[in-house]
Amino acid sequence: MARVLLFGPLRDLAGWRERTIxxxxxxxxxxxxxxxxxxxxxxxxxxxxxxQVALDQVLVRGDAPLHxxxxxxxxxxxxxx
Amino acid sequence: MxxxxxxxxxxxxxxxxxxxERAETGAVAxxxxxxxxxxxxxxxxxxxxxPGFTEARIAEIAEMxxxxxxxxxxxxxxxxxxxxxxxxxxFVATAAxxxxxxxxxxxxxxxxxxxxxxxxxxxxxxxxxxWIEPRDQDHADIARWETP
Numbered sequence: 160m161a162r163v164l165l166f167g168p169l170r171d172l173a174g175w176r177e178r179t180i181x182x183x184x185x186x187x188x189x190x191x192x193x194x195x196x197x198x199x200x201x202x203x204x205x206x207x208x209x210x211q212v213a214l215d216q217v218l219v220r221g222d223a224p225l226h227x228x229x230x231x232x233x234x235x236x237x238x239x240x
Numbered sequence: 241m242x243x244x245x246x247x248x249x250x251x252x253x254x255x256x257x258x259x260x261e262r263a264e265t266g267a268v269a270x271x272x273x274x275x276x277x278x279x280x281x282x283x284x285x286x287x288x289x290x291p292g293f294t295e296a297r298i299a300e301i302a303e304m305x306x307x308x309x310x311x312x313x314x315x316x317x318x319x320x321x322x323x324x325x326x327x328x329x330x331f332v333a334t335a336a337x338x339x340x341x342x343x344x345x346x347x348x349x350x351x352x353x354x355x356x357x358x359x360x361x362x363x364x365x366x367x368x369x370x371w372i373e374p375r376d377q378d379h380a381d382i383a384r385w386e387t388p
Contacts, residue, residue, distance in 0.1 A: 236374050
């Protein structure tokens with residue numbers, strides 16, 4: 160069961176902030192494809208400019224395999240301070 | 241020390257505590273960021289973090305500053321949740337032997353907190369809400385530290 164987290168504008172766009180997907184998709188790209196098949200607009204936003212992906216709270220570049228209990232977070236451009 | 245808090249804080253009290261019991265520190269610099277009212281356009285600022293991940297990323301930024309500027313100590317306190325105009329959002333303090341390192345480390349930490357720390361900021365105003373994207377200036381600010 161993968162846990163998926165959305166932050167910032169992605170959360171508003173999707174209308175959810177957290178969900179679980181059973182069984183976990185095989186990879187980050189498979190997860191993205193699954194989410195895009197349900198919500199095309201969200202699918203496009205997940206590959207939008209500056210969106211980063213954290214797998215189990217570590218930033219990953221490109222694709223990465225998911226283990227059954229992976230936590231995947233999609234992080235739009237950050238703005239602190 | 242790195243802290244995320246939903247509660248308002250008093251920058252003066254933090255500075256007082258930070259300066260206490262230091263024998264070899266010759267310089268303490270601080271920065272306090274406040275939420276702007278934007279002429280009435282911003283009623284409330286909402287700051288979102290990714291618990292655990294946000295603290296870990298800030299700790300990495302802090303470690304970079306500690307090494308680069310040979311700091312004795314540093315403190316970062318950042319608000320999350322809802323923030324009213326005029327309230328402090330962020331407080332950074334740096335302690336070093338001499339002032340230049342303390343000033344520069346403070347500047348460095350704020351540039352990285354602005355666009356590399358996992359926070360997302362939403363401004364609620366009379367015409368609705370909007371997410372605040374990093375500005376070109378924020379990227380230019382950080383580039384100053386990354387060019388060799």
